[in-house]
Amino acid sequence: xxAYTYMVVTAGKSGLRxxxxxxxxxLFFLVTLEAQPENRKWHILVLDSYxxxxxxxxxQFEGIKGALTAxxxxxxxxxxxxxxxxxxxxxxxxxxxxxxxxxxxDQHLDLIFTTDNSAYxxxxxSPWRLGRRIxxxxxxxxxxxxxxxxxxxxxxxxxxxxxxxxxxxLKAALALLPGTKRVVFTLDGTPTSMAxxxxxxxxxxxxxxxxxxxxxxxxxxGQLALVSRLGKGDIYVPIGTHLDASGTLLTYEEAMERLSAxxxxxxxxxxxxxxxxxxxxxxxxxxxxxxTSAGKLGLAILRGAPPGSLPPLMDNPGKLLFDHRQLARFxxxxxxxxxxxxxxxxxxxxxxEIWGYLxxxxxxxxxxxxxVILLVVGRRRLRVATERLARSEATLESYFENSPEAIFVADxxxxxxxxxxxxxxxxxxxxxxxxxxxxxxxxAPASVDEGRAHFSRVFSEGKAYGELQFRRQDGSIFWxxxxxxxxxxxxxxAICQDITRRIEGEEGVKRxxxxxxxxxxxxxxxxxxxxxxxxxxxxxxxxxQGDERLINAFKEAENRIRSMALxxxxxxxxxxxxxxxxxxxxxxxxxLLSKSYNVSSTEVAFDTELDEVEVLIDSAIPCGLILNELIxxxxxxxxxxxxxxxxxxxxxxxxxxxxxxxxxxxxIGVPIGFDFRRDGHLGLQTIFGLGEGQLEGSVDFHxxxxxxxxxxxKDDQYRPRV
Amino acid sequence: MKHTRILVVEDEFMIASQLKTNxxxxxxxxxxxxxxxEDAIDMARKEVPDAILMDIRIRGSQDGxxxxxxIRTFLDVPIIFTSGYADHEMRDQALALQPSAYLLKPISIxxxxxxxxxxxxxx
Numbered sequence: 042x043x044a045y046t047y048m049v050v051t052a053g054k055s056g057l058r059x060x061x062x063x064x065x066x067x068l069f070f071l072v073t074l075e076a077q078p079e080n081r082k083w084h085i086l087v088l089d090s091y092x093x094x095x096x097x098x099x100x101q102f103e104g105i106k107g108a109l110t111a112x113x114x115x116x117x118x119x120x121x122x123x124x125x126x127x128x129x130x131x132x133x134x135x136x137x138x139x140x141x142x143x144x145x146x147d148q149h150l151d152l153i154f155t156t157d158n159s160a161y162x163x164x165x166x167s168p169w170r171l172g173r174r175i176x177x178x179x180x181x182x183x184x185x186x187x188x189x190x191x192x193x194x195x196x197x198x199x200x201x202x203x204x205x206x207x208x209x210x211l212k213a214a215l216a217l218l219p220g221t222k223r224v225v226f227t228l229d230g231t232p233t234s235m236a237x238x239x240x241x242x243x244x245x246x247x248x249x250x251x252x253x254x255x256x257x258x259x260x261x262x263g264q265l266a267l268v269s270r271l272g273k274g275d276i277y278v279p280i281g282t283h284l285d286a287s288g289t290l291l292t293y294e295e296a297m298e299r300l301s302a303x304x305x306x307x308x309x310x311x312x313x314x315x316x317x318x319x320x321x322x323x324x325x326x327x328x329x330x331x332x333t334s335a336g337k338l339g340l341a342i343l344r345g346a347p348p349g350s351l352p353p354l355m356d357n358p359g360k361l362l363f364d365h366r367q368l369a370r371f372x373x374x375x376x377x378x379x380x381x382x383x384x385x386x387x388x389x390x391x392x393x394e395i396w397g398y399l400x401x402x403x404x405x406x407x408x409x410x411x412x413v414i415l416l417v418v419g420r421r422r423l424r425v426a427t428e429r430l431a432r433s434e435a436t437l438e439s440y441f442e443n444s445p446e447a448i449f450v451a452d453x454x455x456x457x458x459x460x461x462x463x464x465x466x467x468x469x470x471x472x473x474x475x476x477x478x479x480x481x482x483x484x485a486p487a488s489v490d491e492g493r494a495h496f497s498r499v500f501s502e503g504k505a506y507g508e509l510q511f512r513r514q515d516g517s518i519f520w521x522x523x524x525x526x527x528x529x530x531x532x533x534x535a536i537c538q539d540i541t542r543r544i545e546g547e548e549g550v551k552r553x554x555x556x557x558x559x560x561x562x563x564x565x566x567x568x569x570x571x572x573x574x575x576x577x578x579x580x581x582x583x584x585x586q587g588d589e590r591l592i593n594a595f596k597e598a599e600n601r602i603r604s605m606a607l608x609x610x611x612x613x614x615x616x617x618x619x620x621x622x623x624x625x626x627x628x629x630x631x632x633l634l635s636k637s638y639n640v641s642s643t644e645v646a647f648d649t650e651l652d653e654v655e656v657l658i659d660s661a662i663p664c665g666l667i668l669n670e671l672i673x674x675x676x677x678x679x680x681x682x683x684x685x686x687x688x689x690x691x692x693x694x695x696x697x698x699x700x701x702x703x704x705x706x707x708x709i710g711v712p713i714g715f716d717f718r719r720d721g722h723l724g725l726q727t728i729f730g731l732g733e734g735q736l737e738g739s740v741d742f743h744x745x746x747x748x749x750x751x752x753x754x755k756d757d758q759y760r761p762r763v
Numbered sequence: 764m765k766h767t768r769i770l771v772v773e774d775e776f777m778i779a780s781q782l783k784t785n786x787x788x789x790x791x792x793x794x795x796x797x798x799x800x801e802d803a804i805d806m807a808r809k810e811v812p813d814a815i816l817m818d819i820r821i822r823g824s825q826d827g828x829x830x831x832x833x834i835r836t837f838l839d840v841p842i843i844f845t846s847g848y849a850d851h852e853m854r855d856q857a858l859a860l861q862p863s864a865y866l867l868k869p870i871s872i873x874x875x876x877x878x879x880x881x882x883x884x885x886x
Contacts, residue, residue, distance in 0.1 A: 566847055566848060569847060569868075570775065570847050570868075573775075573778055573847070573868055573869045574775060574777040574778060576781075576869060577777040577778050577780065577781030578777050578781075580781050580784075580785075581777070581780055581781055581784055584784055584788070603869060606869065613848075636871045636873055636874070637871065639873060
């Protein structure tokens with residue numbers, strides 16, 4: 042715990058001295074008690090030039106204490122204060138070294154602060170202090186000039202050499218009052234007071250138009266009398282103390298107010314006690330700033346820095362402060378104040394204040410109005426949105442319920458969760474009954490497996506389409522198309538349509554198609570049979586005639602009919618009932634004609650090279666007839682009188698789609714000069730007629746070693762009919 | 764193998780006539796022409812032919828295959844099936860009865876001659 046004791050020492054007043062002695066003894070007793078700390082404790086004495094309660098001194102002390110406690114724990118500091126009371130008793134300063142030594146005794150101190158000149162003067166060369174090597178930090182020494190012996194005297198500190206402050210104050214005064222000629226000072230005869238006088242005298246050259254009038258008057262009545270006589274061209278600067286008639290020291294504040302009231306000219310000052318109490322202003326020093334600067338120096342010393350290593354701070358910047366009330370009193374223009382000046386007690390602009398309130402209220406009103414509008418609009422929008430949502434929900438519900446399609450919603454187990462009216466109408470179950478059923482229970486037995494597979498696809502692929510059989514409540518079976526979609530976990534949605542009629546229709550169409558196919562096939566068969574009957578009739582007719590030529594003519598006709606019948610045979614076999622495979626056809630035709638003309642392969646051999654070529658019935662009949670003529674010709678004419686030979690037959694489809702027959706034999710050929718078109722019999726005419734006329738192809742005969750014929754045509758004359 | 768007594772079962776008159784003419788021309792004897800299955804069975808029983816040319820699709824309550832089955836029960840002679848249909852189903856049904864031959868119409872007399880003089884002659 043820190044013990045603060047304020048002690049007043051008044052020389053020549055024994056009662057007070059005894060009291061002071063008792064207080065100091067008590068102080069040192071307390072210090073002794075506190076001198077047994079567990080941790081490091083700093084014992085510090087502040088020796089003040091003035092008296093207890095003197096505002097300047099108090100401010101300096103607070104500055105010192107504030108700087109120390111900013112860095113050190115408060116309970117590590119033991120600070121005691123000793124007042125010399127120089128203001129009131131400067132003429133009889135009684136604190137002698139011997140007396141101080143007696144008061145202090147052998148008490149240990151780590152550091153001594155002095156505030157202002159008297160305390161510094163006393164302590165600078167104190168043998169008691171120097172003998173104990175106690176460092177000293179002074180604060181606020183006016184007229185301080187460093188002699189370079191700070192180290193020797195174990196001290197450092199902050200001077201109150203306020204030279205710049207003094208001149209700044211005078212400059213400001215001249216700016217405000219250009220007609221100033223004389224500056225009247227009141228001094229009190231203290232060292233501080235005298236030091237300040239010296240400072241002004243030192244800067245006198247800067248103000249050649251000004252005269253300085255220093256008056257040493259420390260009683261207030263004398264000071265009042267002086268200032269009341271001041272007139273135009275004068276300004277007043279109070280320095281030093283003010284005593285009343287009984288010798289009691291007045292506070293700066295009280296004295297300044299009285300002096301200002303009595304003084305007809307503006308007053309200026311330097312210390313904070315006077316600003317706000319009657320002076321116009323000036324470059325103002327604060328005791329707290331002084332104390333803070335001194336406290337920081339002391340802190341460095343406590344931390345081990347030798348005092349001599351810390352050069353004294355020689356000046357203090359201060360602040361330009363002015364009192365609006367005094368400026369107004371003397372009609373001094375604010376615009377003349379130096380830059381950076383602060384004006385105290387400046388009333389706020391009432392209109393600006395009103396405007397401020399008005400603006401604030403207006404803004405608040407606008408904000409509130411906007412909020413109310415937003416709330417109203419928001420509420421209306423919410424209501425509209427809610428109504429719209431409700432209508433939308435009702436509409437969707439209506440769509441769901443009135444959909445002509447049956448709609449089912451089922452969980453993952455297939456149990457129905459929701460159904461619409463369409464579902465009820467389609468199945469014959471009431472909605473309530475349907476919700477007790479599952480998909481599997483509604484499926485017809487024939488579709489159960491397919492239904493399971495469909496449901497699995499919905500799970501795996503997210504959707505599926507199926508056509509399944511279901512069973513109504515009355516047991517009847519019907520078909521439904523099921524468009525199912527997986528909505529989410531345990532929710533599957535299906536739109537279903539009754540497709541029973543369509544399915545039945547499709548089955549009817551299928552049956553009808555099968556019937557038609559059967560009929561067409563039968564027709565091909567019948568056609569072929571009828572041709573067989575025609576052949577039989579021709580053959581019987583020929584046999585009855587007995588004429589060899591007639592028999593041969595009939596035979597040729599028979600073979601032509603057979604070649605056509607073979608087309609129908611192939612159509613009957615064809616998968617699509619409209620195309621025949623020419624390769625197969627040619628092979629069968631060769632066999633048929635060989636039998637017809639009773640030619641064995643040992644007599645006439647066939648070489649075939651046949652591509653897979655399919656043609657429509659329209660091309661197949663002329664193709665068959667042409668091939669019949671070409672092969673028959675070769676068999677009848679090329680190898681007379683048992684001559685042996687070969688007949689080559691090739692069939693090819695070119696890249697451009699054209700089809701080429703090539704039939705050649707190595708038989709006897711045709712007589713020289715034979716004209717195929719002019720001299721040919723019916724068979725050759727048939728070939729030209731069908732090849733060039735009907736198929737719109739080319740017919741090219743070549744006779745050399747045997748006979749060759751090439752027929753080329755495009756199978757693009759006809760289009761499939763189905 | 765001349766003078767083979769052949770029963771022709773064919774419901775198409777002109778075809779039957781053609782076959783008969785050609786068979787006779789080839790030196791064979793056509794012992795009867797039946798156009799219905801049941802007639803074929805009766806004639807086979809009465810005439811006891813050496814061979815039967817049996818059209819598969821004929822009129823009557825029994826088709827060629829049914830008639831052949833019955834005839835087999837009392838007469839062991841070559842039966843040559845003939846048919847205007849090339850579809851596999853019918854051919855497979857017919858071959859299941861193990862006929863002596865299966866000829867697709869139009870049938871040439873040479874084919875019949877070949878069978879009569881070749882395979883069947885050996886029996």
